[in-house]
Amino acid sequence: MNKPVSARAHGVLDYATVAAFLNAPMVFGFHGTPAAIAYWLAGIHLLMTGCTDFPVGFFMWIPFRIHGVIELLAGIFVLAAPWIFWFAQEVAARNFFLGIAIILLLVVALTDYSQRVVRPPQDPADRRQWRGPS
16 A cells, blocks of 8 residues: 655654644643643654654654654554543543544554665765754
8 A cells, every 4th residue: 555644744744743742731721631741742752753764853863664663652642541641531631632643543554664764975074973864
């Protein structure tokens, strides 16, 4: 099956997911445990996306396929979080977590994780210690 979500598009969606997790408590008005989990997930997702070896990653430490496995597990966790952390009765928080989990799982299912970014080798004469994505 041809998967329509490229590595670049997946990265853009990942950064949008970070923004969604950061803004959801304010936009939907939930507090306490669900808000704390949303902020933690935003930070973790930002860290993982920035460290993934794909066109919008910065440090290229995590292989894109491993990123996909971690994101699948994260989607399952987000789906179950309202019941694991006892906030399923808070409608706004529960519905946000269920919605974002469905989106995460759809993105995982539709992403082509076989794509690889090929970068030219760094020039040994280049004295800069770090270069961002080319």
